[in-house]
Amino acid sequence: MLIIPAENTVNWRRPPWVTLGLMMACLLVFLFYQGGDERKLDAALEQYLESDLLALEAPAYEEYLQREIRFEGNQQRVLELQEFQQLQENEDVLWQAATLLLDREFFQYLQQNRDLIWAPAERTWWLEHRSVIEDQWISRMSAYQLGLVPAEFSLYTLITYQFLHGGWGHILGNLLFLFLLGFTVEKALGPGRFLVAYLLCGALSGMVFTVFSSDSQVPLVGASGSISGLMGMYVAIYGLQRIRFFYFLGIYFNYFRAPAIAMLPVWLGKEIYDYWFAGATGIAYMAHAGGLVAGAGLVGLLGQSWLQVKDEFFEPEQEAQDEQFTRAYAQAMASLGRMEFEQARRQFEALRERYPDRPILLEHLYHLAKLRPDLEAYRLRAEELMADAITRHQPEQMVAVWQEYLSKGEAFHPLAPEAHNRVLFASLKRHDFKAAEKAFERMRTRAQPDMVNEACRLLVAEFEKLQMEPKARHYRQLLNPPA
Template sequence: MLVLPAEKRFDWKYPPVMLFSIIALNILVFFLYQSSDDDRLDLALTHYEHSGLLRMEWSAYQNYLRSVDEEPYLRELQDQFANQYTAEIIYAIVLDDDFIHYLDEHGKQLTFNLYDESDNWDNWRRQRDLLDKRIESLSYFAWGLIPKDLDPITLLSHQFLHGDFMHLLGNMVFLIICGFAVEAAIGAWFFLALYLASGIAGGLFFALLDLSSKTPLVGASGAISGVMAMYLAIFRLRKIDFFYWIFIFAGYFRAPALLLLPFYIGKEVVAFVSEEDSNVAFMAHAGGFVCGGLLILIAHYKKPELINTEYVEQDQDLDPKQLSLAKAYQLLDEMKFAAALKQVHQQITDYGLNFELAYLRYHLAKVLNNKHLAVFFAELMSLRSYSSSELIKLAKAWQDNPELHAQLPEKLAIKLALNFAVDEYRQLAEEIFERLHDQNTQNSAMGILARKLSVVFSNPSEKSKQQRYAYIADQLITGAV
């Protein structure tokens, strides 16, 4: 479920200089600094593998897993160790902070070579210290917010780090959606101050839940939650437009702005309680919401001149493209499927085809058993999927329509299989390849697809598949088949 304020459109009369500066800094940090994390981690893992630490610590790590009731995981690792597949074992040990504390108390469980005088406690400690330095050089340990080692610098620095590219992209999109209006309403420097304050508050909320935790917090989510709350607090009880997206239903509604703030905060608290295993820092979001909203409300009453009332009170009509799409979703909500399909057709005619419209058109045609379903299905499959959510929809549409598979042109089927040739959907890619291969499809892209399948089937248990697809790829690419 997604609910976002949508009262204001971008206006170059109020250029968001600070917003763009913050976004640029986040992007630069990610690509110029954090992009080296993989290399740093590889160095740490390589050091562990070649220093003899696994031999010294493997017995102790098994005892540690038993002590924390991780017997199923232990058996899985033991099977891998027996088959000399140690990559996952090394990864698990190197990044397990709790195991380090366990070793401090149970050092006698380490295993040393009695026939090698240099293989002793001092050698282990020296190798471990070198490993720790490499791990501490990773961005999220060096500059992330670690509750146990809370300090003012990481309260700021963690706001400019991200776990991966999708984390960065998602945060920056939400920041743009809400940030330009907030900066226009309160000015660049006040926006920066409140943005950082919200991030600090989010970090403190996260840390205070468990001050003994060594799990690092990274991301601008707390600060961005604060920006969303600022947006609502700026308009207070004035009715503004909101965009909503719930499953396949989406559209716009109007409501007093501040009434949505308890909803946002409550949603994060409920998620925190109900999704214990999630990696999302829900309480950092809640802390950001509380801080951002509260600071703007204080400014309203203590220094109202800080808020650009002319901009806030300026009415703006919704983008015609948004209105057209909202009408289609409204008709869908009202179960008027034929009218909704007609509206989607008009939207495509007026503004062009994209994934959202193609999927919506296919979905409506399937519900209506429309005679053009096969055409709409093919056009949906022909679009490149850029996000994981789109790929999920694409895969479901493919699985739901086996009767349409054979109608897909060979070139399009290969393109689709290349999209599916990732870990989650490799079985779908394999099915398409095998069908085309059985038909003796003569297309140079089949070799590329076979090569990609040989990469995704790379687990030791799938060695035969990996070898088969590698062989087929070699044959197809060299033109022997």
């Protein structure tokens, strides 16, 4: 049974760049770095068979498996022994060789017991030829160079193992889950903290795996520990909120809702149960369990400080926001239709506080304020709308609002000199010299001398370009009045 959270959808207007980057890094490592492993393994097998090491090691391998069955009670070894004996019956020497070469625990057994297994001549032959294969080929394969080998623990492999994978099925499955979980957690934490938390979960997951497999020579590879960390962070971020989960059982699948954190013990229990009872499946169950605990623990410990969730994460998705806006906007417009102007003003103000990037709301508030031009609110809304028009690169609207205000509200509450100055600049750019001169006359009576002089210089320059000398002379005289 598979259960994964499915609460969010991807906002491609703000792509999860770090998640996509991690996916690309894993894919590039698999294709271009791990792509050489097959060639190295082929060379190792060819040299192994040419050296006739199979005849020397095969009897030792059968004895090794039988000892594991007899003294350790390892039932998985029963299946391995049967499979190896079947390969012998079929005379499949290539798969026999691959089995012996890649069983790292068997190789460790040979190193520890070679004096008891073989006579001196055979032991010398084995050391001479097996060591060359190990040094030239096996030790240079990606899993043994950058994978996490518990018996040969290195700190740097806590990071590098997360980007290696064991095959196409392994990497495609991990990339799918990395995407499904990563885009949500990245949205919640922000790209920088998400990347650090992802790598830290993978490192902690690897440490847990090492503790439970400290003598193992089998390398750990794959992003599943880090992804388990994302699962732990995901449910810890939502806490007791009921969110949607997707489940798949056989051929049946569906969705259900549950408190997010309630799934953590379910996932954790499954990994621990499989570790004890599933047998040797090649799956790093304790790495998964470690990742789950690491992810949830990091959010639990640092969720109020370094790993604090961004405020906008819990805001509705864009589609839901649009639907809410449309509904509230319709209610405000209905109040306008009933001429309940004060009610409409409060509704539009509430909407603008929630959706500050919607200019239509400011326009409605301006028109409502225009109903009482004698009040200060009209001037404030006019100046606000003019500034917004400049921000949105709409000088025509700014000049139109300015002209309307001059006719309706200027007599009650004059605009600030800065507002007239903005109109002057915008009008000169549009070559609307009539509006520019009008704005200058309004501004000069209340502005500081520096502002007036700067405006004069601009007007002189523009009229000189147009060879309108009388106009240019007029503004030069204002700039330099006679003594």
